[in-house]
Amino acid sequence: MRLVLQLIARLALIVVLCVAAAAAWVTVDAYRSVDRATAASAERVSHALEALYWRELLLHSSRNHEHLLPVPDWRTTETMKLIAPGICIQFQPQAAFEKPLCGQSKGLGEAPPRWFAALVQRLLGDHSAVAQSISARTTTAGTVSAIADPEAAIQLAWQRIQDSFGVALAMALAIGLLASLAIAHALAPARTIVTALQRMAEGEHRPALPRFRSMELAMIGQAVTELGNRLAQATEQRAALTERLLDIRDEERRALARELHDEFGQNLTAILAFASTIETETTPREMRATQDARMITQAVTHLMACLRGTLSRLRRPLAEELGLTAGLVALTENCQHAARPTIRLDLQGDLADIQGPVAVTAYRVAQECLTNALRHTTASEISLKVERRSGPDGALVICIEDDGGGDTAQLSQSKGFGLTGIRERIAAVGGSLSIARAAHGLRVAATIPLAA
Template identity: 45%
Template sequence: MRLIIRLVLQLVAITLLSLTLTAGWVMVDAHRAIETEAARSAERVAHQLENLYWHAILWRGSMRRDNILPRPDWESLATLKLVSPGVCISYGPGNEEPRTLCSQLEGVGAAAPEWFSTAYQMIFGAHAPIIRPLTVRQPETGAISVRAEPDAAIRQAWRQISIIVSVAAAMAICICALAAAAIVHALAPTRAIVEGLRQLEQGNYDRRLDAVSKGEFGLIARAVNDLAARLAQTTAERAALTKRLFEVQEEERRALARDLHDEFGQCLTATLAFAGSIETAAAKIDDGVAEDARAIARVAKRMMTTLRDALARLRSQDLEELGFEASLVQLAASWNAKAERKAVVHLRLLGELSDLPQAMSTSLYRIAQECLTNAMRHGDSKNVYLRIERAASIDGLVALTVEDDGGGDASRLATASGHGILGIRERIAAFGGSLSISDAARGVRVVARLPLIPVGPAPLKGVALA
């Protein structure tokens, strides 16, 4: 729409510029026409007076120089007919005082507006008088002075400009209207194309554009449709690959947890047993050795505590054995049971969550796990609220909300490039869900929404900041 408005405005500007140039050209042409008419009037009147001169010589028989000049009655209707409207003739034979004969201004046109008169005088100024000798052989007969009346010149210029510019303006308006209609009709498909591109930007790859035309816009529409189809296919393949990668990741987590439990757990248990035996045996022999054994036991216990925490994060058997809801309760309880905890985790479960798909339950559990870890590590929270709700409708959503009261900057978290946020985004994108990170009352709120009905997954380009 903006393109159409911009083109129409450009068309109007070009039209106004053309009208301005036309008005200027008409003013210049009118100025030259007035000067031409004045010169022609001078020629005609001079020829008439010269005829009067020869008439006096031939028919009156007077050869005296002071009597062969034209008669004073040259200011007649016959002479006035030879003068163009708005032109004045001044003539004085011999040493007589020149007399002036002017044509009427009514024949030139109506009076021009004051602003036009001022502009015309500023641009062109007054017309220079035209001097023409009556006859070259008798210089004493005098010369004719012809000048255009300023008001007559302005009237004539205004009349020509009014006529020509009015016609040009009417034609320009018609041309602008027809051209604007043609532009609007020609660019009408751009609105549908832009809307289709916006739908693609929002992840709606099912939208297809109609064949708007057979020209360039038709080619663009077909290219957009092909792009949407390829993006839909690529996104579906990417989502399937992402889900498979998460499944492989879970399998690797379980395998790693078994290895840690079976190997490192047994080794640490044996280390504790050996340290106890050494301490018992050396208690009566060497106190230093006994103290070293106790130090080994303390290190082994710390390692076992760290190992249990790692196993708790790696193992997902609880989801299969205990179920999704019980696993969430155990997750919240494990955080609250830690001696070095910073905040209390408040868990709230709403709706039926027991029959969620296994892949979705795993992803929701991992998202909750990552959000709680971020709230505990990077914030100064006293309370963390974990809420998972399933909508009552069949085609509803499962919404996971984590909110803390530890301050924090939502925009900074939203643009973070860490693996935790990236993993959350990938898990949500695999199910075609959405993620929003916003400021809460006293902290940060993270909301993940996953659709229950399988839909075409949309690429999660970022997060929505409230």
């Protein structure tokens, strides 16, 4: 899962938890606000009744205090205005058949769901009554008792939750959206870093990275740049070492060719001369010796043919002596025999000025691929195509295709000396090698930059 999606998912979880916590807090606060409204209503009504009590006491000073209780005319519209919605006030001592005076509870909003009312009442409990003395100077003035209507209290809490939760949810969505955009924008340079790493894996070891504002991303970019520089240096050193090893190997092959030519060639020639002498000088009675001499002649002739083939492979390639075009033509002619598959040579572009490591590498690649196709496949036709591509990034493309089947995975993982040598040569000149399926066989393509 992408890092941006992971961070957004975690952010969404945090937002959901925060919204849930806000809803719980709003629920508790709304439910407890009814208790505060109950106390405030009791206090306001008690103050109003205290003023009414002392006024009646001063106007009717001749009356006993008992005659003032209950306080006359307290159930008025003015008193109703002092009572919060959903709160009921009772005067003590109360008159006979007197009902509590309750605040307006209509229009508080829609009724809450049953599960909400049951859950809140179970978790938060019932509201407690509040008693407030009318006057602190005398205990005979009476007491105001206030209590919340349970249904109205639940309705008020539900209404506050709806109002607050809508705002909280809108803010949470806005914060989540803006934070997601900020996260996506902050992690956008990561795609650039990944692209640079992919380009490094493809061979471009010094990709250009922009300057990052974030310190962490800047450190990662610097590390990627340093890694690319080290890879480039290691690749250059490896190419130089490979080129040196190839030169040493070519020198050893030429030295071995000289030794084989001087020693084995002369000795085989001498053996062939001795066998011919024995064959010509034996008498008819010595037929057995004559046959042995002929067998020795045939064996030596076969060894000399093998030696010539070995010398042709060990000596300097024809592409280095005669040029790439003449070398490839001679190579295909040497590989073409009556019993062998048909070899088609296709040369495209001007190859006259191609020489040096590029020509030698192209010749060796074609030689090794043709040898493998002739030795390890049952192909009836082999195509050798050499194309020179012009332009600022000019390159030489060698493509060998056969119709003898084969397994691309097995060939790609092969650790044989031939294919390993091809890879080393191509790597030494900064080229690339690809192995893929053809229509009826395998296709091996090598790209060698002309700048090599």
